[in-house]
Amino acid sequence: MHAFDFMRPGDAEAAIRAAAQTKTAQQGADVRFLAGGTTLLDLMKLNVETPARLVDINRLAFAKVEATPDGGLRIGATVRNSDLAYHPAVRRDYLPEAAAPPSAAATARSRCWARARAASPPTRRT
Amino acid sequence: MRDPYLRPSDLTRRAFLTTAGASAAAAALAGCAPASQPAAQAGAVADAAKTGAVPVTLRINGQEHRVSVDPRTTLLDCLRETVGLTGTKKGCDHGQCGACTVHVNGRRVNSCLSLALMHDGEEITTIEGLGAPEALHPMQAAFLARDGYQCGYCTSGQIMSAVALLKEPCGRDDADVKEFMSGNICRCGAYPNIVAAIQQVRGNR
Numbered sequence: 001m002h003a004f005d006f007m008r009p010g011d012a013e014a015a016i017r018a019a020a021q022t023k024t025a026q027q028g029a030d031v032r033f034l035a036g037g038t039t040l041l042d043l044m045k046l047n048v049e050t051p052a053r054l055v056d057i058n059r060l061a062f063a064k065v066e067a068t069p070d071g072g073l074r075i076g077a078t079v080r081n082s083d084l085a086y087h088p089a090v091r092r093d094y095l096p097e098a099a100a101p102p103s104a105a106a107t108a109r110s111r112c113w114a115r116a117r118a119a120s121p122p123t124r125r126t
Numbered sequence: 127m128r129d130p131y132l133r134p135s136d137l138t139r140r141a142f143l144t145t146a147g148a149s150a151a152a153a154a155l156a157g158c159a160p161a162s163q164p165a166a167q168a169g170a171v172a173d174a175a176k177t178g179a180v181p182v183t184l185r186i187n188g189q190e191h192r193v194s195v196d197p198r199t200t201l202l203d204c205l206r207e208t209v210g211l212t213g214t215k216k217g218c219d220h221g222q223c224g225a226c227t228v229h230v231n232g233r234r235v236n237s238c239l240s241l242a243l244m245h246d247g248e249e250i251t252t253i254e255g256l257g258a259p260e261a262l263h264p265m266q267a268a269f270l271a272r273d274g275y276q277c278g279y280c281t282s283g284q285i286m287s288a289v290a291l292l293k294e295p296c297g298r299d300d301a302d303v304k305e306f307m308s309g310n311i312c313r314c315g316a317y318p319n320i321v322a323a324i325q326q327v328r329g330n331r
Contacts, residue, residue, distance in 0.1 A: 001198045003178060006243050038221050038239045041200070045220065056244060086295045 001044045008056040018055045033057050035078045065089065182246050186211065187255025197243050201235070202226045204242035205252060213253040213282050217311075224310030227283035227290075228252050234290035236309075253282040256289065265289050268323035276314035284310045288324045298330055 009015040015033070022031035032040055032051040035058060043049040062076035065087050073094075075084060084090055179194045186209060193208045202219075205211045205228065214237060217225030221239040228237045229251035257263035265288050268274070275281040287310045296306045303321050312320065325331040 004197060006180070006197045006241075034241075034244070036239075037241065037244065038236065041239045041241065042220055058244060082294070 002047065002050045002052075004051055005053045006056065007053060008059065012060055012062075015055050015057055015060060018053070022051075022053075031055060036080070180243065182242050184209075184242065184245060184250055185248065186250045187252060193242070195242050197241065199242045200238055201228070201230075201240040201242050201245060201250070202237035205237060205250070208242075211252050211254050214286075215279055215282055217280065217283070222311075223280070223283075224287060225280050225283040227286040227310065229286060229290060232290070232293070234287050251286075253286055256285065263289065264327050265292075265323070268326045269320070272319045272323040272326060273316075274319040274323040275312075275316050280310060280312045280314075280316075284312065284320055288320070288327070291324065292328065298328075300325065303328075 007018055009018055019031050019033060022029050028050070030050075030052045032049065032054055034040060034054045034056045040049055040054075044051070058078060060078070062078040063080075063083075064074075064076045065079055065084060066074045067089060068074050073089060178196065180197055181192060181194050182204070184191050184193070184204070186205070191209050193204065195204055195208055199208070200219075202214060202216055205214050206216065214228055215225040216238060217223035219226075219238045221236045224236065226236055226238040227234050229235070229249075230240070230245055231249050232251075257266050262270070263285075265285050269281065269285060274284070284307070287307055291303070291306050294306060296302050300321050303324050304317075307320065307324070322331055
């Protein structure tokens with residue numbers, strides 16, 4: 001892992017300013033936001049990602065899921081996937097057969113790409 | 127040949143370890159025990175400018191630990207190597223096996239894919255903080271009762287995940303427990319007994 005400067009800005013504006021100095025992803029981004037880090041740090045360990053600066057956004061107030069006036073949902077940038085999947089509003093309005101408490105079968109059905117693959121014929125290896 | 131990965135601000139591991147070792151040796155020569163807090167702290171602060179190490183304060187199992195680490199140090203390596211709590215294991219170091227599971231502010235985290243720096247000031251719970259041989263956490267007792275381990279290497283992570291699961295919206299069935307524990311793998315195949323232990327604690331067995 002390459003060395004980096006670590007920043008924890010106190011608000012969103014400071015975070016955006018810190019990140020605005022980066023090259024684009026295609027150019028080899030040198031400033032990255034750090035949230036959970038499970039993708040970024042994994043890639044940094046392999047030297048695939050080599051940011052010179054990490055901007056930690058975990059302590060900014062982005063962890064909320066809120067209803068919007070037009071009936072939508074505003075999902076903060078650092079909301080965890082698991083929190084979102086089991087959020088009452090999400091289960092009520094966005095998942096089929098989800099009025100009851102979640103079961104493994106329901107979540108497996110809605111995201112089981114393996115079943116979709118099995119249903120289609122295998123591709124030939126050449 | 128110059129290391130192609132080295133940037134001017136970069137620090138090689140060798141340089142970091144050399145200076146860290148030198149400061150420990152200097153402290154020993156001065157007659158202070160290397161483990162004494164003030165000497166270690168002074169050495170760490172003096173080193174920071176040279177080595178790029180930064181101070182981090184972690185509350186681990188209810189105790190405050192002030193350490194000085196390379197910013198790249200994962201929470202896992204900090205717990206094991208810097209603080210010396212080796213109950214948390216390094217299985218894959220890439221977030222796939224779950225052996226490194228700890229709690230941060232009560233939620234389970236793969237400590238191998240988290241930086242120590244990220245958790246400055248936060249509450250960390252490791253397997254050492256869950257219970258003691260004379261005062262086992264109910265989950266530890268259930269793992270014993272149900273023989274939920276063989277070699278034991280995945281077990282710390284399994285137990286830490288299982289304890290966090292108790293506060294998560296996991297369904298009642300074994301299939302639900304398996305889904306919620308799917309981030310912790312066991313090469314010995316103790317899965318049936320692990321599920322049984324967890325269901326026992328949840329009152330479903």
